[in-house]
Amino acid sequence: xxxxxxxxxxxxxxxxxxxxxxxxxxxxxxxxxxxxxxxxxxxxxxxxxxxxxxxxxxxxxxxxxxxxxxxxxxxxxxxxxxxxxxxxxxxxxxxxxxxxxxxxxxxxxxxxxxxxxxxxxxxxxxxxxxxxxxxxxxxxxxxxxxxxxxxxxxxxxxxxxxxxxxxxxxxxxxxxxxxxxxxxxxxxxxxxxxxxxxxxxxxxxxxxxxxxxxxxxxxxxxxxxxxxxxxxxxxxxxxxxxxxxxxxxxxxxxxxxxxxxxxxxxxxxxxxxxxxxxxxxxxxxxxxxxxxxxxxxxx
Amino acid sequence: xxxxxxxxxxxxxxxxxxxxxxxxxxxxxxxxxxxxxxxxxxxxxxxxxxxxxxxxxxxxxxxxxxxxxxxxxxxxxxxxxxxxxxxxxxxxxxxxxxxxxxxxxxxxxxxxxxxxxxxxxxxxxxxxxxxxxxxxxxxxxxxxxxxxxxxxxxxxxxxxxxxxxxxxxxxxxxxxxxxxxxxxxxxxxxxxxxxxxxxxxxxxxxxxxxxxxxxxxxxxxxxxxxxxxxxxxxxxxxxxxxxxxxxxxxxxxxxxxxxxxxxxxxxxxxxxxxxxxxxxxxxxxxxxxxxxxxxxxxxxxxxxxxxxxxxxxxxxxxxxxxxxxxxxxx
Ligand SMILES: Nc1ncnc2c1ncn2[C@@H]1O[C@H](COP(=O)(O)OP(=O)(O)OP(=O)(O)O)[C@@H](O)[C@H]1O
Ligand code: SF4
Ligand SMILES: [Mg+2]
Numbered sequence: 155x156x157x158x159x160x161x162x163x164x165x166x167x168x169x170x171x172x173x174x175x176x177x178x179x180x181x182x183x184x185x186x187x188x189x190x191x192x193x194x195x196x197x198x199x200x201x202x203x204x205x206x207x208x209x210x211x212x213x214x215x216x217x218x219x220x221x222x223x224x225x226x227x228x229x230x231x232x233x234x235x236x237x238x239x240x241x242x243x244x245x246x247x248x249x250x251x252x253x254x255x256x257x258x259x260x261x262x263x264x265x266x267x268x269x270x271x272x273x274x275x276x277x278x279x280x281x282x283x284x285x286x287x288x289x290x291x292x293x294x295x296x297x298x299x300x301x302x303x304x305x306x307x308x309x310x311x312x313x314x315x316x317x318x319x320x321x322x323x324x325x326x327x328x329x330x331x332x333x334x335x336x337x338x339x340x341x342x343x344x345x346x347x348x349x350x351x352x353x354x355x356x357x358x359x360x361x362x363x364x365x366x367x368x369x370x371x372x373x374x375x376x377x378x379x380x381x382x383x384x385x386x387x388x389x390x391x392x393x394x395x396x397x398x399x400x401x402x403x404x405x406x407x408x409x410x411x412x413x414x415x416x417x418x419x420x421x422x423x424x425x426x427x428x429x430x431x432x433x434x435x436x437x438x439x440x441x442x443x444x445x446x447x448x449x450x451x452x453x
Numbered sequence: 454x455x456x457x458x459x460x461x462x463x464x465x466x467x468x469x470x471x472x473x474x475x476x477x478x479x480x481x482x483x484x485x486x487x488x489x490x491x492x493x494x495x496x497x498x499x500x501x502x503x504x505x506x507x508x509x510x511x512x513x514x515x516x517x518x519x520x521x522x523x524x525x526x527x528x529x530x531x532x533x534x535x536x537x538x539x540x541x542x543x544x545x546x547x548x549x550x551x552x553x554x555x556x557x558x559x560x561x562x563x564x565x566x567x568x569x570x571x572x573x574x575x576x577x578x579x580x581x582x583x584x585x586x587x588x589x590x591x592x593x594x595x596x597x598x599x600x601x602x603x604x605x606x607x608x609x610x611x612x613x614x615x616x617x618x619x620x621x622x623x624x625x626x627x628x629x630x631x632x633x634x635x636x637x638x639x640x641x642x643x644x645x646x647x648x649x650x651x652x653x654x655x656x657x658x659x660x661x662x663x664x665x666x667x668x669x670x671x672x673x674x675x676x677x678x679x680x681x682x683x684x685x686x687x688x689x690x691x692x693x694x695x696x697x698x699x700x701x702x703x704x705x706x707x708x709x710x711x712x713x714x715x716x717x718x719x720x721x722x723x724x725x726x727x728x729x730x731x732x733x734x735x736x737x738x739x740x741x742x743x744x745x746x747x748x749x750x751x752x753x754x755x756x757x758x759x760x761x762x763x764x765x766x767x768x769x770x771x772x773x774x775x776x777x778x779x780x781x782x783x
Contacts, residue, residue, distance in 0.1 A: 338560040346577045347543030360564045
């Protein structure tokens with residue numbers, strides 16, 4: 155039979171594909187990956203260093219410029235706190251919040267999008283309505299309104315931002331679910347008497363996840379900027395805990411005397427946003443291929 | 454002859470499937486995609502269902518699994534009424550009857566390995582067994598080393614083998630085959646048809662085999678049902694239908710399929726099928742085949758011809774059927 159011939163061909167194709175992936179890794183995603191790796195190492199390693207202390211004030215050591223004092227490699231802020239430590243601690247807090255916010259949005263978006271797309275009908279309509287209402291809602295105003303009652307807090311910001319960016323995920327998840335729900339491989343488990351949960355989990359979710367990852371990586375930068383802005387407005391994490399946005403806020407008042415106070419966290423945010431955008435380019439190219447291929451095969 | 458085999462495994466009685474079409478505020482139209490179809494399938498038998506694209510074959514098959522909006526009639530599988538079966542009953546049903554899909558590219562999840570694909574029915578039924586899956590794959594001619602690969606690395610024929618293995622996983626007695634080879638190259642078609650023949654022998658399967666290709670059905674079917682615009686227009690033993698087609702539609706279909714047959718030359722010269730089938734939402738009055746029928750007369754526009762037996766086990770729905778030579782001679 156044709157089995158021998160065709161079992162050999164794919165193997166060849168696969169090695170070719172692997173080689174292409176390694177050999178021609180595009181420059182920008184590579185830079186992005188390096189940037190993110192450097193940031194991650196920085197955030198993890200700095201707290202292990204002996205002089206790590208993001209909170210202690212020392213007015214006699216205030217406003218040390220970077221690279222002038224071995225004990226404070228990145229200098230100090232206007233009340234003498236070590237900027238290297240604050241940058242690392244701020245990065246940890248900022249990243250944790252960002253990841254939490256993105257994770258909430260991804261989960262919400264996937265669940266609502268898949269339900270809307272798979273079931274259609276009134277479920278789709280209701281979720282569409284909620285999504286539109288959410289899109290029309292001004293996040294900052296909402297946060298200010300709630301903060302004025304409960305007082306600002308990191309948790310509140312996470313919850314509010316967590317319910318703010320899911321619509322993009324939902325839209326993509328819904329579109330994929332709609333494109334898949336009539337396919338025979340989605341119908342097959344229904345014939346077996348499998349429930350909707352099984353069908354969605356086994357046959358739609360795996361097609362949606364890679365796309366969600368792309369969106370999520372892109373969103374990390376966006377969410378971090380928004381969050382930095384909210385910290386900047388005093389609506390997020392409260393002092394003295396450092397965040398990158400908060401550090402820029404403090405530094406901005408000292409722009410004349412110690413410009414590095416704002417420049418250093420600003421650079422960190424810039425690097426992270428650029429890094430995530432570059433990496434997401436690679437994911438887009440990589441991950442859309444199987445689905446596109448499957449779609450083409452079906453035409 | 455067919456009736457003495459006892460209770461059928463699958464019995465379809467006067468099945469109707471209707472789609473509401475037309476949008477928004479406009480008057481809704483009803484498409485009678487399946488309109489009063491009765492068929493039955495016995496153990497070990499192959500029933501070939503033939504008809505042009507759009508005549509409702511897939512809709513009929515999907516109705517068997519609760520995937521088409523059934524407007525009337527009754528579906529009985531192994532003595533049990535499953536017309537409106539719920540999920541739990543479908544699970545029971547899937548032990549009796551399984552489906553092989555038309556398009557092997559859309560039938561297999563591109564993100565699963567073929568092992569996982571064949572394992573799925575067993576997992577849903579809660580009796581997954583890795584060795585059983587490998588045996589099934591081996592039986593349909595997919596080697597063990599291939600079983601960890603994804604469908605994209607398989608040819609169309611191999612994918613259809615995987616689809617067949619999946620359908621067999623729960624050891625059903627009835628396979629519903631929706632044009633299982635029409636998407637394949639002719640050389641591959643023969644291989645898959647041979648496999649289906651072998652499996653039928655081995656497992657004592659009954660096939661409801663749908664095709665628009667008469668030459669394929671002729672190879673495999675014991676009995677033939679010809680469908681036109683949602684209705685069965687001729688039905689009978691494969692031999693009888695191929696040798697002495699009585700409905701003008703069957704005759705046109707046979708004429709457009711080149712089949713060497715000595716008995717045919719003695720009949721009237723065959724005519725090929727002209728024109729397109731009418732819009733299912735807007736069928737002609739009376740006999741639906743009227744718009745393309747060379748024999749059509751006034752009566753055909755006024756009344757709907759019912760299936761009538763000419764010989765035992767051979768029936769057709771036509772007011773002016775061909776009189777086969779064999780019948781005239783006897
Ligand atoms: N979901 C639906 N909504 C409205 N009409 C439908 C729907 N599904 C099928 N139909 C109509 O029912 C009729 C039969 O379609 P069906 O797919 O069963 O044909 P088929 O015989 O399987 O054709 P093919 O050989 O192309 O597979 C067609 O006229 C089609 O337009
Ligand atoms: S009933 Fe009339 S129109 Fe219909 S197939 Fe027979 S002769 Fe043709
Ligand atoms: Mg079909």
